[in-house]
Amino acid sequence: MRSPIITPFVLVLCSMAICACNSAPGRPAADSEELRPNQVSNFDTLYQQNCAGCHGEQGRGGAAIALNSPVYLAIADNATIRRITAQGVPGTAMPAFAQSSGGMLTDEQIGAIVDGIRSSWGKNDSLDVPPPTYTAHAPGNPQHGTSVYDTYCSSCHGAAGRGGSRAGSIVDDSFLSLSSDQYLRTIVIVGRPELGAPDWRGNVPGQPMSQQDVSDVVAWLSAQRQKQALSSSTKSPAGGIQ
Numbered sequence: 001m002r003s004p005i006i007t008p009f010v011l012v013l014c015s016m017a018i019c020a021c022n023s024a025p026g027r028p029a030a031d032s033e034e035l036r037p038n039q040v041s042n043f044d045t046l047y048q049q050n051c052a053g054c055h056g057e058q059g060r061g062g063a064a065i066a067l068n069s070p071v072y073l074a075i076a077d078n079a080t081i082r083r084i085t086a087q088g089v090p091g092t093a094m095p096a097f098a099q100s101s102g103g104m105l106t107d108e109q110i111g112a113i114v115d116g117i118r119s120s121w122g123k124n125d126s127l128d129v130p131p132p133t134y135t136a137h138a139p140g141n142p143q144h145g146t147s148v149y150d151t152y153c154s155s156c157h158g159a160a161g162r163g164g165s166r167a168g169s170i171v172d173d174s175f176l177s178l179s180s181d182q183y184l185r186t187i188v189i190v191g192r193p194e195l196g197a198p199d200w201r202g203n204v205p206g207q208p209m210s211q212q213d214v215s216d217v218v219a220w221l222s223a224q225r226q227k228q229a230l231s232s233s234t235k236s237p238a239g240g241i242q
Contacts (some may be wrong), residue, residue, distance in 0.1 A: 010179065041108065041202070043112055043113065049118075051067070061192065064093070065187060066190075069191045070122075070196045071127065071191070072186070073122050073123070075186075080134060081114050082114045082118060082198065084112060085113055090178065091180065092180050094183075097113075106216070124181055132200060132210070132211040134189075135185075136185065136218070141215075142222070142223040145216035145220025148194070149161065149217050152217065157170050161224065170221065171228075176225040176228065181218055184222070185214060185215070188217060189199060
C-alpha cells in the first residue's frame with residue numbers, strides 16, 4: 001500500500017482550519033477572557049474592589065481616612081501598610097484582606113495594593129515640618145492630654161470632646177469602640193482634610209503639635225473609652241442583679 005503524500009497545499013489548508021477554530025464567531029479573544037479573582041493584579045481594579053468603599057475614590061477618603069495623603073504616606077512605611085492591609089485591625093471596622101488571615105487576596109495582590117498606593121499617590125514633596133512618628137515613642141499622659149485637647153481640639157469638637165458647632169463628638173462610645181489608639185493617633189497627625197479637619201500643623205496656626213502632644217491627647221481619648229466601658233459594665237440590665 002502506498003503511503004499518502006502530504007503536499008504543501010494540504011499543510012496550508014490544515015493551518016487555515018486551525019486558525020479558523022481559534023477565531024470562530026462568538027469565541028472570545030484571549031485578552032478578553034475573565035481572570036479568576038486570585039489572578040487580578042491591576043492596582044486600580046484591586047483598590048476599587050477592596051478599598052474604595054471605605055477609603056474613597058482615588059484614595060481621597062470616605063468612611064475611613066484618605067490614603068492619597070502626603071502626610072499619611074510620610075509616616076506609614078510600606079511594611080506598615082502591608083501589615084494593616086493583610087491582617088486588618090481587630091476590633092475595628094478594618095478587616096483582614098490576606099488569605100492567610102481569612103481574607104480573599106493573595107500575598108501578591110496585597111503587594112500590588114501596597115506598591116500601587118505608594119507609586120500612584122506618594123508625593124516627593126517634603127513636608128515643611130517633620131511630622132510626629134506613626135507609632136508613639138513613649139506612653140501618653142492622659143492628664144496632660146486634657147490641656148492638649150483644650151488647646152488644639154476643643155474649638156471644633158467642643159468642651160470635653162462632646163461636639164461643637166464645627167465638628168461632632170469624638171468621645172461617642174460607638175466611635176471610640178471602633179477606633180484603636182493607633183487609628184486615633186493617625187487621625188490626629190494626618191487629619192481628615194476631606195472633612196475640614198486639619199493635620200497636626202493646622203489646629204493652632206504656627207504651633208504644630210509635638211510628638212508628646214499627640215501621644216497625650218490620644219491617651220486622653222483612650223481614657224474616655226475606658227470610662228465608658230466601665231460605666232457600661234456597672235449598669236444593671238432590666239430586671240437583673242447588679
